[in-house]
Amino acid sequence: MSENNTRVIVITSGKGGVGKTTTTANIGVALANMGEKVALIDADIGLRNLDLALGLENRIVYDIVDVVEGRAKLRQAMIKHKQSQNLALLPAAQTRDKSAVNPAQMRQLIEEIRAEGYTYIIIDCPAGIEQGFRNATAGATEAIVVTNPEMSSVRDADRIIGLLEAQDLRNPYLIVNRLRPKMVKSQDMLAVEDVQEVLGSNVKLLGIIPEDEVIITSTNKGEPASATEGSLAGQAYRNIARRLRGEEVPFLDLEERSGFFTRLKGLFGNKK
Amino acid sequence: MPSLLDRLFGRVEKPAHTAKSRLKLVLMHDRADIPAPMMEEMRKEIIAVLSKYVVIDLEHLDVGIERAEGGVALVASIPIVRVNAEH
Structure with a gap:
């Protein structure tokens, strides 16, 4: 694979707690299982968490700051995933702050990772709009904005979309996370179309993730839901990975699938 | 209720x-939350461009953001004294 084909995608949200890290882990694993060579960068320096989502927390020796400051080689710091051999994580430093890696260093780091032949480099951006955001987005060429169908999260997403534009990351992808189809049906929760209408046409809807207990249990185990069949959220994340790779995948009909029998159908009827 | x-x-x-x-x-x-320094810069540049063609009554000039139904607009009221003779 030519190094020019590497896609560098930053996953942002503005507001914390909307599911950036979970999303990064799930998309990363899904892409890797589809044969892509994936590098995940935890850019949330000081608040390391992506290692937990991936179950790699016990294998960290060096981190991103060690690489930037020359104490470790990139290959020493990148942790290969156990199940998904195509997936590697560059963990955040836990004892430093967000100023430890500047935009120029981030760009340099991404060039180094690119040279290793990865096809996807996915960066988990810290919450907020300050320096950490600017550092994390510095080397990216595409952006995904994660939001929940909830007012403050959509508001912050709008702010982030403006800031991404200022960094020349135009037309970001949108993921609506933690959707509760029943509440949308009773008009108690913003629908995906509402979120899209409010944010405007410059965002491209990439996926809809239903609220799913599987996300909690899979995070507890350190095995992203997208790695295994059988959950709606996992399938939604796999669909996102396929869309990123250019496939046309219809959005899941969450309403129809919320019953027990259709869920069974989902368990046994997965084709791809 | x-x-x-x-x-x-x-x-x-x-x-x-x-x-x-x-x-x-x-x-x-x-x-529409444009920072004050940016607003001031915009104002100056608008004046500079228009001044090539007309003499502006700077005292009564008003540039600002207005929120109307359906969106946000940059509204400028620019009283003209006369056409710029040099042009």
Whole structure:
């Protein structure tokens, strides 16, 4: 694979707690299982968490700051995933702050990772709009904005979309996370179309993730839901990975699938 | 508090709808929040461009953000003294 084909995608949200890290882990694993060579960068320096989502927390020796400051080689710091051999994580430093890696260093780091032949480099951006955001987005060429169908999260997403534009990351992808189809049906929760209408046409809807207990249990185990069949959220994340790779995948009909029998159908009827 | 009749006939605004209209309003404000130094720079540049053609009454010049139904607009009221003879 030519190094020019590497896609560098930053996953942002503005507001914390909307599911950036979970999303990064799930998309990363899904892409890797589809044969892509994936590098995940935890850019949330000081608040390391992506290692937990991936179950790699016990294998960290060096981190991103060690690489930037020359104490470790990139290959020493990148942790290969156990199940998904195509997936590697560059963990955040836990004892430093967000100023430890500047935009120029981030760009340099991404060039180094690119040279290793990865096809996807996915960066988990810290919450907020300050320096950490600017550092994390510095080397990216595409952006995904994660939001929940909830007012403050959509508001912050709008702010982030403006800031991404200022960094020349135009037309970001949108993921609506933690959707509760029943509440949308009773008009108690913003629908995906509402979120899209409010944010405007410059965002491209990439996926809809239903609220799913599987996300909690899979995070507890350190095995992203997208790695295994059988959950709606996992399938939604796999669909996102396929869309990123250019496939046309219809959005899941969450309403129809919320019953027990259709869920069974989902368990046994997965084709791809 | 909506009356029982209102509830029965569905005349109560649904929470999703309330959220959407509140969000639209707040985003309108957020998006139009131009920092003061940028506003001042814009004002100066607008004056510079227009001054090539007309003499402007700077005392009564007014440039600002206005929120109207359907969006946010940059509204400028620029009184002209006369056409710039040099042009």
